[in-house]
Amino acid sequence: MNYFKKQIPLEEGDFYLTKEGYRCFTEQYHLKRGYCCKSGCRHCPYGFDKKNHNT
Structure with missing residues (x-):
């Protein structure tokens, strides 16, 4: 399965x-990548909260 x-x-x-x-x-x-990977990235512009598992 290709995850990328x-x-x-x-x-x-x-x-x-x-x-x-x-x-x-x-x-x-x-932003160039265009989607959230839901890894809790430090500079995520999509608002994903790894602690609550939601955007």
């Missing part, structure tokens, strides 16, 4: 590296 709808090429401003060295996607990237 499409691959989005990364551009400047799509992510930054955290102090731990992880890639953190920005609101810009999430």
Whole structure:
């Protein structure tokens, strides 16, 4: 089963590296992707609340 709808090429401003060295996607990237993955992303523009499991 393919969980990913499409691959989005990364551009400047799509992510930054955290102090731990992880890639953190920005609101810009999430909007380009066009949907919420319901993972509780730090910069989710879709309003998903991982604690309550709703948007």
